[in-house]
Amino acid sequence: MPNIRLTRRETVLALLSTAAAGASLPAFAQQAEWRQSYDAGSRNAVHRSSTPMLSPAALAATEQAVETYREIAARGGWPTLQVSERLSVGSRGPSVVALRQRLIITGDLDASAGDSNIYDSYVEGGVRRFQSRMGLSTTGSINRATLAALNVPVDRRIRQLETNIVRLRTWSGNLGNRYVVANIPAAAVETVENGHVATRHAAGVGKIDRQSPLLQTKIPEVNFNPTWTVPASIIRKDLIPKMQKEPTYLTENKIRIIGPNGEIPPERVNWRSDEATRYTFRQDPGGEFNSLGFVRINIPSPHGVYMHDTPSKGIFGDDYRFVSSGCIRVQNVRDYIAFLLKETPGWDRAKIDETIASGERVNARIANPVPCYWVYITAWATPDGGVQFRDDIYNKDGLGPAAVAALQGDQDI
Numbered sequence: 001m002p003n004i005r006l007t008r009r010e011t012v013l014a015l016l017s018t019a020a021a022g023a024s025l026p027a028f029a030q031q032a033e034w035r036q037s038y039d040a041g042s043r044n045a046v047h048r049s050s051t052p053m054l055s056p057a058a059l060a061a062t063e064q065a066v067e068t069y070r071e072i073a074a075r076g077g078w079p080t081l082q083v084s085e086r087l088s089v090g091s092r093g094p095s096v097v098a099l100r101q102r103l104i105i106t107g108d109l110d111a112s113a114g115d116s117n118i119y120d121s122y123v124e125g126g127v128r129r130f131q132s133r134m135g136l137s138t139t140g141s142i143n144r145a146t147l148a149a150l151n152v153p154v155d156r157r158i159r160q161l162e163t164n165i166v167r168l169r170t171w172s173g174n175l176g177n178r179y180v181v182a183n184i185p186a187a188a189v190e191t192v193e194n195g196h197v198a199t200r201h202a203a204g205v206g207k208i209d210r211q212s213p214l215l216q217t218k219i220p221e222v223n224f225n226p227t228w229t230v231p232a233s234i235i236r237k238d239l240i241p242k243m244q245k246e247p248t249y250l251t252e253n254k255i256r257i258i259g260p261n262g263e264i265p266p267e268r269v270n271w272r273s274d275e276a277t278r279y280t281f282r283q284d285p286g287g288e289f290n291s292l293g294f295v296r297i298n299i300p301s302p303h304g305v306y307m308h309d310t311p312s313k314g315i316f317g318d319d320y321r322f323v324s325s326g327c328i329r330v331q332n333v334r335d336y337i338a339f340l341l342k343e344t345p346g347w348d349r350a351k352i353d354e355t356i357a358s359g360e361r362v363n364a365r366i367a368n369p370v371p372c373y374w375v376y377i378t379a380w381a382t383p384d385g386g387v388q389f390r391d392d393i394y395n396k397d398g399l400g401p402a403a404v405a406a407l408q409g410d411q412d413i
Contacts, residue, residue, distance in 0.1 A: 088141035204329035
């Protein structure tokens with residue numbers, strides 16, 4: 001079997017499990033599947049909760065989850081799975097029996113499913129449920145990332161829950177009738193109305209070395225077909241090195257250089273110096289190539305960050321979505337802005353689609369600015385959706401410097 005480079009997500013999960021439990025991971029590749037839901041008619045369906053992550057109900061469920069996991073620990077926790085090959089429907093052997101037992105312990109598989117050594121549809125459904133709770137693509141098969149998550153010890157999961165109960169209590173008050181939550185470790189956004197989740201969106205959030213900040217603000221405005229002014233940090237870290245290697249990069253991506261006396265041709269700039277940092281770089285509007293896509297969502301904050309569309313829709317199918325310089329990219333952005341503009345007269349979905357299609361720069365002021373919270377929650381539970389865990393990507397739970405360093409060093413995702 002060929003050697004396969006670990007993704008950053010797989011690296012952090014492997015470090016979590018092997019450091020604590022001595023597990024050895026097989027070298028098989030992670031599938032690039034994007035199946036976030038399961039057949040609704042199946043008894044093995046993955047259920048998605050309508051309970052907001054930031055709510056008294058979620059807090060109570062998380063407190064109960066701590067007790068449940070403490071009981072699991074008192075019974076001995078769960079064993080480390082040793083798997084030497086990919087497991088999927090049709091696989092058989094003692095590893096499948098051990099997997100069944102592991103899934104039963106955390107309630108991902110009903111005990112009535114038995115102890116067969118065949119990887120059947122019951123096991124597949126249990127694996128899907130587990131993957132959904134970990135924020136992994138619900139492939140239904142055991143890949144490297146899923147195995148590593150299965151092998152994170154119960155005591156670490158308990159500490160995660162205890163740490164996040166404190167955070168959830170901070171947000172258990174009245175957040176508003178309509179609000180938005182961006183959970184950075186989950187790389188996900190949910191909109192909430194009348195105490196229920198209205199929409200969910202995968203998101204691209206800040207890299208480890210360019211972290212998305214924690215903030216509380218209100219969203220006042222949506223910008224359609226925006227230009228993009230390149231931040232100074234990106235000019236230094238990304239744009240100048242890029243131009244040294246690809247002199248046509250700015251022209252191909254419709255980025256203009258603006259100096260004190262107007263536009264400057266790229267060939268007149270000394271890219272081997274810091275001259276470029278003295279200019280403004282502005283990308284023309286256009287959802288197919290503009291880094292903000294078709295829409296920018298303004299967010300007043302001292303950090304200069306915002307939410308936006310992206311032409312790179314493929315990132316939303318990845319498990320690892322820590323890819324930005326601090327701003328947050330939102331999947332299915334039209335549904336998202338439809339929620340934001342719902343109470344703003346004249347901005348129904350047809351108007352939104354029409355404005356995007358026009359290509360014209362239009363600013364839509366939100367009649368009732370929507371509260372927006374960027375939070376850091378790595379473990380939580382809901383009464384109807386199970387216990388959720390996410391990687392401590394920014395090491396705010398105390399993951400450990402070794403794992404974070406490994407993540408930073410692995411740039412192939």
